[in-house]
Each structure stands twice: as structure tokens, then as C-alpha cells.
Amino acid sequence: MRKVLEVILLLLLLVFTHAKGTRYSPPGKPALTRCRSPEKETFTCWWEPGSDGGLPTTYALYYRKESSDTVNECPDYRTAGENSCFFNKNDTSIWVNYNITVVATNALGRTFSDPVDIDVVYIVKPNPPEQVAVTVMEDKGWPFIRVSWEPPHKADTRSGWITLMYEIRVKLEEENDWETHLAGQQKMFNIFSLRSGGTYLVQVRCKPDHGFWSEWSSSSYVKVPDYFHREKSVWILITVFCAFIFLIVTWLLHMNSRSLKHFILPPVPGPKIKGFDKQLLKNGKSEEVFSALVVSDFPPKSSNYEDLLVEYLEVYIPEEQELMLEKSMDLDVSCLKSEGSTSDSDSGRGSCDSHTLLMHKCDGVKEGRERQAEEARRHQKDWKEEASTYSNVDSSPDMSSGRVKTWPSVFSPLPRYSSNQQGSLETAKQHYLSDSLFRPSSTSSCHTQPGHGATEALGPSYWECGLSNKQPHLLHPQGQAQRQLQAHSDDNISSIGRKPTPAGLPSPALRSTEYVEVQRVNEEDMVLLQPVSGRCGDVEGYPQVPHGEDYSKVKGVDGDNMLLLQREVREETGNCDTPSTVATTQKPTTCIHSAMPVQGEAVLGVNGYVDTATVFTLPTY
Amino acid sequence: MNPITLFNATIFSFITFLCCSLGLLSLLVSVVWVVLVYLLFCSRLLSVGAAPICTNAQAGCHALSLANLFDRVIQHSARMHGISNDLHSEFYFLPSKNQIGRVSRNCHTSNIFTPNGKENAQRMAREELTEVILKLLVAWRDPLWHFQQSIAHHHDFNNFSTNKALEMSDMVHELRKGVEKVAEKMQMMGIISNSVSSLASPEVLMPSDSAEWRLMKDYDLLYCFRRDSNKVQNYLKILKCRIVPEHGC
Numbered sequence: 127m128r129k130v131l132e133v134i135l136l137l138l139l140l141v142f143t144h145a146k147g148t149r150y151s152p153p154g155k156p157a158l159t160r161c162r163s164p165e166k167e168t169f170t171c172w173w174e175p176g177s178d179g180g181l182p183t184t185y186a187l188y189y190r191k192e193s194s195d196t197v198n199e200c201p202d203y204r205t206a207g208e209n210s211c212f213f214n215k216n217d218t219s220i221w222v223n224y225n226i227t228v229v230a231t232n233a234l235g236r237t238f239s240d241p242v243d244i245d246v247v248y249i250v251k252p253n254p255p256e257q258v259a260v261t262v263m264e265d266k267g268w269p270f271i272r273v274s275w276e277p278p279h280k281a282d283t284r285s286g287w288i289t290l291m292y293e294i295r296v297k298l299e300e301e302n303d304w305e306t307h308l309a310g311q312q313k314m315f316n317i318f319s320l321r322s323g324g325t326y327l328v329q330v331r332c333k334p335d336h337g338f339w340s341e342w343s344s345s346s347y348v349k350v351p352d353y354f355h356r357e358k359s360v361w362i363l364i365t366v367f368c369a370f371i372f373l374i375v376t377w378l379l380h381m382n383s384r385s386l387k388h389f390i391l392p393p394v395p396g397p398k399i400k401g402f403d404k405q406l407l408k409n410g411k412s413e414e415v416f417s418a419l420v421v422s423d424f425p426p427k428s429s430n431y432e433d434l435l436v437e438y439l440e441v442y443i444p445e446e447q448e449l450m451l452e453k454s455m456d457l458d459v460s461c462l463k464s465e466g467s468t469s470d471s472d473s474g475r476g477s478c479d480s481h482t483l484l485m486h487k488c489d490g491v492k493e494g495r496e497r498q499a500e501e502a503r504r505h506q507k508d509w510k511e512e513a514s515t516y517s518n519v520d521s522s523p524d525m526s527s528g529r530v531k532t533w534p535s536v537f538s539p540l541p542r543y544s545s546n547q548q549g550s551l552e553t554a555k556q557h558y559l560s561d562s563l564f565r566p567s568s569t570s571s572c573h574t575q576p577g578h579g580a581t582e583a584l585g586p587s588y589w590e591c592g593l594s595n596k597q598p599h600l601l602h603p604q605g606q607a608q609r610q611l612q613a614h615s616d617d618n619i620s621s622i623g624r625k626p627t628p629a630g631l632p633s634p635a636l637r638s639t640e641y642v643e644v645q646r647v648n649e650e651d652m653v654l655l656q657p658v659s660g661r662c663g664d665v666e667g668y669p670q671v672p673h674g675e676d677y678s679k680v681k682g683v684d685g686d687n688m689l690l691l692q693r694e695v696r697e698e699t700g701n702c703d704t705p706s707t708v709a710t711t712q713k714p715t716t717c718i719h720s721a722m723p724v725q726g727e728a729v730l731g732v733n734g735y736v737d738t739a740t741v742f743t744l745p746t747y
Numbered sequence: 748m749n750p751i752t753l754f755n756a757t758i759f760s761f762i763t764f765l766c767c768s769l770g771l772l773s774l775l776v777s778v779v780w781v782v783l784v785y786l787l788f789c790s791r792l793l794s795v796g797a798a799p800i801c802t803n804a805q806a807g808c809h810a811l812s813l814a815n816l817f818d819r820v821i822q823h824s825a826r827m828h829g830i831s832n833d834l835h836s837e838f839y840f841l842p843s844k845n846q847i848g849r850v851s852r853n854c855h856t857s858n859i860f861t862p863n864g865k866e867n868a869q870r871m872a873r874e875e876l877t878e879v880i881l882k883l884l885v886a887w888r889d890p891l892w893h894f895q896q897s898i899a900h901h902h903d904f905n906n907f908s909t910n911k912a913l914e915m916s917d918m919v920h921e922l923r924k925g926v927e928k929v930a931e932k933m934q935m936m937g938i939i940s941n942s943v944s945s946l947a948s949p950e951v952l953m954p955s956d957s958a959e960w961r962l963m964k965d966y967d968l969l970y971c972f973r974r975d976s977n978k979v980q981n982y983l984k985i986l987k988c989r990i991v992p993e994h995g996c
Contacts, residue, residue, distance in 0.1 A: 167865055193853055219863040221974050247977055286988030286996055287865045287981070311995060335825065336832070336977070359756030366760040 151179035152235025156209075156228040158242045162251045165280040166220060166288055166334070169213050169246050170206040173228040173239065183232040187211040192223035220246050250337035252290060253278035255330045260348040263316075269353055271296070271317040275330045275343070290332040295342070299325040323352045758784070813932055814994045817987040820925040824983055827918040828976040830911050835969045837908055854971030855963065856886045861978055868985050874939045877930050880982050883975050884923035891916035893961070894968050901965075915972075922979070938990055 154176020163169035175185060187200035200211035211226075224246070228239040255275040263272050273294055281288045294315050295304040309315045309330075320326070326349075329342040379386065762777045811819075859882050862868035868876070895912040933939045963971070988996035 193857065215864070215866075220865075221861070221863060221978055245974070247974075282865065284988065284992070284996055285865070285869060286984035286986075287868075289984060335980075336828075359753065359760075362753075362756050363760050363763075366764045370764050 150181050150234055153177065153179045153183040153230035153232045153237045155237045156185060156230045156239040158226060158228055158239055161226070161242070161244050161249050162338070163246050163249050164251065164253055164278070165282060166246060166250045167215050168218050169249060170210055171226055172206070172210045175209055176230060176237065179232050179234055181232040181234060183230050185209065186229045186231065187226060188229060189224050189226040191219065218246055222246070248336060250288070250334045252281045252288070252332050252334060252337070252340045254340045254343040255292060255332050256343070258328065258330050258343050258346050260328045260346040262348060262350055267353070268318070269320060269350055271320060271326060271328065271348055271350070272314065273317065273328050273330065274314045276313065277332060278340070289335045291335065292330055292332045293339070295329050297327050299327060299347070320350045323350060325349045813929070813936065814991040816925070816929050816932055817983070817991060818994070820922065820929055821980065821983050821987060823918065823922050823925055824976065824980040827915060827922060828973070828980050830915045830918070831969065831973040831976050834908060834911055834915065835973045838966050838969050854967070854975070855890070856883060856971065856975055859883060859886065868982065873933070873986060873989065874942045876982050876986055877926070877933070877939060880926050880979050881923065881930070883979055884919055884926060887919050887972055887975060888916070888923070890963070890968060891919055891972065894965060898965065926983070933990065
């Protein structure tokens with residue numbers, strides 16, 4: 127009865143169990159997941175339990191060593207945690223094969239796991255390296271990271287029991303890729319090629335020669351300081367690059383040397399003859415060359431040769447007048463000189479006091495000088511105007527002034543004189559015509575040139591021959607005592623100034639000239655000449671004595687190099703050859719102009735008296 | 748920077764300049780020249796004497812220190828173990844072999860007392876340890892040779908494996924010689940006593956186990972040798988770190 131009750135209870139229990147839906151079963155099969163040894167002295171095995179079957183299940187690990195048949199149970203289930211078995215040193219044998227089995231047991235049964243054979247040597251997985259130290263160091267200006275560590279304290283590498291190999295990995299903080307380096311068995315490693323100013327993460331792990339890699343150590347942070355790239359090879363590269371650039375530039379310059387040379391130093395243009403072909407020279411035919419040289423318009427034949435030459439008319443005053451002129455000029459000069467200097471020339475003073483052309487005192491000279499110049503200019507202008515009417519020539523004062531040497535200065539006091547004498551404008555126009563008495567041939571042939579149009583040498587003192595040409599009627603009545611306009615070429619200048627020596631000199635062949643004072647120019651544009659006093663009727667006589675008293679003829683030069691002046695008296699006023707002058711009004715005063723000559727009076731020549739013309743005639747001076 | 752790097756930089760810049768300015772022909776010439784210079788450089792740096800090694804500093808041979816000898820031997824044993832490991836892995840994946848029932852038998856060298864732990868190995872005297880190493884190496888000379896002979900005819904193994912087996916057997920032989928030299932040097936230096944006597948004949952050491960290894964299968968043989976080579980390597984390391992600890996211990 128009681129047995130039946132137990133059976134019924136058990137059946138009810140079973141039914142109830144079924145009704146509830148739970149099923150009790152023997153435990154599931156456990157599985158050994160792994161066994162690891164950290165230092166090759168101990169090891170731990172972990173298993174994975176299977177289903178417990180709804181009932182409390184116990185697990186047991188059994189192992190059997192190689193070479194023994196005894197089955198031992200795990201000595202330590204707790205050290206390594208849940209579902210683990212820890213074998214300590216005493217229970218661990220190296221190079222011994224372990225056959226391990228895990229058994230799960232519950233109320234309904236027990237289940238064995240698959241056996242696993244392990245050898246501790248091959249299941250070594252060390253701990254990560256410890257004491258990882260990361261420092262930034264410098265190598266000749268270049269920073270690098272030095273990583274140093276220690277093996278895990280459990281692993282005995284000092285006795286050689288375990289040999290560990292290490293591995294390092296580095297990465298920048300903001301990146302994702304690691305850079306791994308195998309470090310071998312050393313406990314220190316250097317990392318180069320760092321980014322300036324970056325933060326790096328460093329990790330180390332180790333592995334025995336036959337085993338598993340450890341876990342990575344914890345990250346070590348290191349910041350690289352900013353550094354400047356200073357390396358010698360950079361300078362070398364820069365130098366090589368610069369040398370390369372320099373070579374390129376040199377090569378370019380060499381290629382363009384010619385154009386550069388033309389740019390910097392432009393070639394000097396050689397002489398080029400217009401219309402001349404250099405090829406002719408190269409060909410070597412001289413005839414062609416010379417014919418090429420002969421250009422049609424060379425030499426220029428625009429005008430006659432004579433046109434090129436300046437024709438000027440030399441105006442002379444009679445000797446006395448000339449001398450007086452010179453004297454006056456000298457007086458001018460000497461007067462000026464005396465003002466500022468201590469020159470004392472008696473003749474100068476004498477000239478001042480005497481009745482000379484310069485009636486006024488020396489101090490008056492200066493005052494009147496401007497006036498003289500003004501009058502001279504005026505006279506010149508008028509004279510030029512009138513002269514231009516005679517000859518249709520454009521007066522070119524330049525040329526005339528070029529021809530005129532000192533005559534203008536000589537000429538300047540003349541108006542003064544005339545104005546003193548006559549005080550009229552007309553008489554102020556005193557022009558001295560050359561006396562061509564000595565050159566009768568020349569009078570007729572004074573460079574008469576038909577068609578002589580251009581006459582430019584109308585200086586104040588010169589008349590052109592053309593004038594005489596055009597106005598033959600003007601001059602013709604002069605007759606022998608004619609004051610004829612004489613044209614002189616340049617080579618006759620010397621003859622102009624040749625003054626005849628005193629009376630003993632007289633050769634008619636001498637081309638001495640006299641000065642004839644032009645009294646005025648009348649309204650009919652005729653030149654009125656002053657009769658030459660003292661020489662009436664004497665056509666080719668000696669040089670006329672100048673009109674005025676202030677002119678003195680040079681009689682001669684004595685041995686002491688003194689000019690002997692001659693003063694003659696012209697009393698024959700009436701005998702003045704009036705016909706010799708061209709419609710000149712005879713004025714007794716002019717005739718009487720001749721001062722009382724003093725024969726043989728010797729007047730010392732003044733230095734400044736003699737003008738350039740007389741210099742020629744008095745070479746001894 | 749060291750002169751070599753500076754020299755390299757100069758060479759590089761020179762080459763760059765040349766090839767830019769003168770074209771490829773000059774580049775070729777410069778490259779050839781650089782290669783020649785490098786050869787000259789490197790050959791000078793890496794030239795080492797090729798005299799034979801001997802323990803005694805005799806005429807004509809190059810005497811090595813004990814540390815160097817140990818390092819060479821340890822490297823040798825490490826290489827040997829690597830090869831055995833490779834061969835064992837190849838054998839392990841062969842489908843034809845029965846992988847489950849392994850090592851039910853003991854290796855033929857199991858009767859050689861080898862320390863199974865660090866303390867045991869450190870407790871052992873140097874002479875004993877040296878002897879153990881030598882015994883192991885001696886014990887494996889013939890089996891390996893036979894193994895190498897047998898797998899040559901196996902179509903399961905490729906040529907690469909047979910070469911490894913051959914190398915392995917040679918290495919055992921060489922390693923044994925090396926260890927003997929080390930022992931000799933140690934005896935000379937007085938580190939160990941002269942108890943490690945001549946081990947010329949393996950039959951002296953293991954007279955009874957001469958035929959046991961013939962019963963082993965190939966896989967078991969590989970398995971056993973793999974373990975024994977590891978032992979050798981480890982023992983050598985222990986010896987080295989005990990005797991000459993200043994280098995890499």
C-alpha cells in the first residue's frame with residue numbers, strides 16, 4: 127500500500143512537471159573553451175557549461191596526465207573564477223600531456239565533455255608588459271620617442287625559462303591606424319619620423335617563442351614638441367637645386383647671348399653714305415665705288431662761287447683822317463684807359479686838347495659813346511637801307527660784321543665828328559670810301575660782275591663793287607679823284623690798310639688807299655663826298671691828307687721807331703677839285719679843315735693810335 | 748647625422764641633378780656608379796672573417812666566447828624546434844592519420860629523466876643538464892634519420908616536408924656537436940666538472956632503447972621530437988642564463 131502511494135506520488139510529480147512545461151534533463155555537455163598558462167608554471171582551464179537541464183548542475187574537471195593512469199580532479203575551482211580550474215605549480219608539469227575532461231552532473235545525470243589534450247608549453251599566454259615608459263628624446267635636433275617596458279612580473283625571463291618577444295604599436299591620437307613595430311627580445315624601442323606637435327599613443331605586448339600574444343598594454347600618451355627641420359641634407363639639396371637653376375640660367379644666357387649683347391651694348395652704327403652701297407666696296411671695283419660716291423647733288427652748285435665769297439667793300443678814309451681816326455680811336459681807348467689806369471700818353475692827351483675829331487674831353491667820350499654807338503647804329507641802319515636800295519641785296523650784317531674788323535670802331539667816332547662839324551644828320555653820315563685813285567684799272571674793273579645780284583657784304587664800312595656797278599653814274603663823275611667803291615677780296619685786306627709812308631713813298635703802283643670822307647647822302651640817294659683837300663687835281667697823287675686837322679699823315683718812321691706825322695696846310699680851298707667829288711658841295715670849311723700842318727713835325731706815334739691796318743704798313747713798329 | 752646618411756643625401760642630390768640636366772643616360776651611369784659605391788661600402792662594412800670556430804684560440808681558427816657559443820647553439824635549437832613544429836602541424840592535419848588516439852605510448856626518450864618544471868630544471872646541476880641535453884640529442888639521431896627515409900616514400904608528404912625532415916635530422920646532428928663544444932668549453936673554463944665524459948656512442952647511453960623507436964609511428968615520432976627539441980632549447984637557455992647571464996637573459 128505504501129509503495130503504491132509512492133509510485134502514485136512520483137507519477138503525479140512527473141505529471142505535474144509535464145503540466146508545468148519544464149523538463150528536467152541531465153546537464154548539457156560542457157565544453158572546454160581554453161586553457162592558458164601565463165608563465166609556463168601554472169595554467170587555468172575554462173569551460174563553457176551546457177544546459178543545466180533545469181536542475182542544479184555541478185561541474186567537475188578531471189584530468190589525466192600522460193604516463194599515468196590516475197584521474198585527478200581539478201584542485202582549484204575558485205581561483206580563476208566561474209567555470210574554471212586553476213592548476214598551481216605543484217600540479218603543473220611541463221612537457222606533459224594533460225587529458226582534461228569536464229563533467230557536468232545534475233540530479234538526472236552527468237555529462238562528459240570532450241577531452242582535451244594540452245601541453246602547457248604550447249598554451250602560454252603571458253601578461254602584457256609592465257612599466258611602459260614613453261619619453262621624447264632628441265637626436266641632433268630631431269626628436270624621437272623612446273619606449274621602454276618591463277616583462278610581466280610573473281614571466282621569468284631572467285632565468286631563461288621563458289623567452290619573450292615584444293611588439294609595439296603607435297598611433298596619433300586623432301587617427302585610427304596603428305603602426306606596429308616588432309621589437310624582438312629588447313625592452314626598449316625608438317620611434318622616429320614624428321609629426322611635430324602631435325600626440326601619440328603607444329602600446330606594447332609580448333609573446334613567448336611558442337605561444338600566444340599577450341594583451342596590449344594600456345595606452346601611454348606622449349606629446350611631441352614642435353621642432354624645426356634643420357638637417358644638413360636639406361641644405362645640400364637646396365644647394366644642388368640652386369646650382370641646377372644657375373646652370374639653367376647660364377645655359378639660357380648662352381643661348382641668347384647675342385640678343386642680350388645687342389640689348390645691352392647696342393652696336394655702334396657705322397658711317398653710312400647715303401646712296402652708297404657697301405657691296406661695291408666688297409666687290410672691289412673702285413670705279414664703281416667712286417662713281418657711286420659722286421652724287422648728283424654734290425658738290426652743291428646752287429650759286430656761283432662768287433656768291434659764296436663775301437664781297438665787301440672797304441671803306442677808307444684819307445690818310446689824315448684815318449690817322450686822326452686812329453688817333454681818336456686811340457684817344458678813346460686811351461681815354462678809357464686813363465680813367466682806370468695810370469697810362470699817360472702824351473699824344474693821347476694831346477689829342478684831347480688839340481682840335482681833333484674828338485672835340486670834347488675824354489670824360490665826354492664816354493658819355494657820347496653811347497650816343498655815338500646809337501648814332502652809329504642809326505647810321506648803319508640808314509646806310510644799310512640806302513645801300514640796300516642801291517643793290518638789291520639783303521644786307522646781312524652778320525657777314526658784314528664779320529668782314530669788318532675794326533672799322534666800326536673806327537667808324538664810330540666819325541659821325542661825331544661830322545655832327546660836330548655840320549651838326550646835321552646828313553653830314554653825320556659819313557662814309558669813307560676807298561680811294562681808288564691808285565688803281566685806275568681796278569676802278570674800272572673792280573670786280574664788275576654783271577648780273578651781280580646778291581651782295582651781302584654791306585657792312586657799315588664797305589661798299590660793294592656791285593654798288594659801283596649799278597651806279598656808275600654815281601661814281602663816274604668822280605673822275606680821277608674819284609672815290610670809288612672798291613670791292614676787295616679777302617686777300618686784299620692787307621692792301622687796304624697799307625698806308626703810304628710819307629711823301630717819299632709814293633709809287634703809284636702802291637696799292638695804298640686813302641680815305642674819303644663821305645659828307646652826306648643827299649635826297650637823291652647820292653653819296654656826297656668830301657673833297658680831298660690838298661690834292662686838288664692830283665688824281666693819282668700821294669695819299670691825300672685827311673681833311674681834318676686831327677688827321678695826320680704819317681710822314682715816316684725815324685730811327686727811334688717813332689712815327690713822324692706830317693701836317694700839311696691846305697690852303698687851296700678853292701682849288702679843291704670839286705669835280706673830283708661827286709656832287710659834293712664844296713665847303714670851304716672842309717677844305718680849311720686841314721689843319722695847319724707843321725712840316726716835319728714829328729709827332730710821336732701813340733701805341734694805340736695805329737690800327738691794325740697800319741700795323742701792316744709799319745712793320746717796323 | 749652619421750656620415751653614411753650624409754653620403755646618401757649627397758648621392759641622392761647628385762643623381763637628381765644629373766638626371767634633370769643631362770637626361771636618362773647620365774642617370775643610368777650615375778645609378779651604376781652608385782651601385783658600385785654601395786657595394787664597395789657595404790662589402791667593407793660587412794666583411795667578416797671566415798675562419799673556423801674553435802674553442803681554443805689556436806692558429807687559424809677564430810675563438811668564440813662562451814656566450815657566443817651558447818647563442819649559436821640556442822639559435823640552432825630554436826630553428827630545429829621550428830622545423831619540427833611545422834612538420835608536426837602538417838602531420839596533424841592529415842586526414843588519413845588517426846589524430847584522436849595520440850601519444851598513448853610514451854616516447855622512446857621518456858626514460859631519460861628530464862626536469863618537468865622550472866624549479867626542477869633550476870635545481871639540476873649544470874653538468875646534469877648538459878648531459879640531459881646531450882642524451883636527448885643523441886637519442887634522436889637515428890630515429891630522425893629513419894623517419895626522413897620513411898616519409899620520402901610517403902605520398903602524403905610533399906617535397907617541402909621531406910626536405911624539412913632531412914634538414915631536421917641534420918640539425919640534430921649539428922646541434923649535438925655544438926653542445927659538445929659548449930660542454931668542452933665549459934669544462935675548459937672550469938664551469939662544469941669533467942663528469943660529462945665522452946658521449947660518442949649512443950649505445951652507451953641508451954643500450955636498451957635501441958629498438959623502441961622503431962615501433963613508433965610517424966606521427967608519434969614527430970610529436971615526441973617536437974617536445975624534445977623544445978626541451979633542448981629550454982635547457983640550453985637555462986644553462987646559458989645560469990652560466991653567462993649578461994647577454995639577453
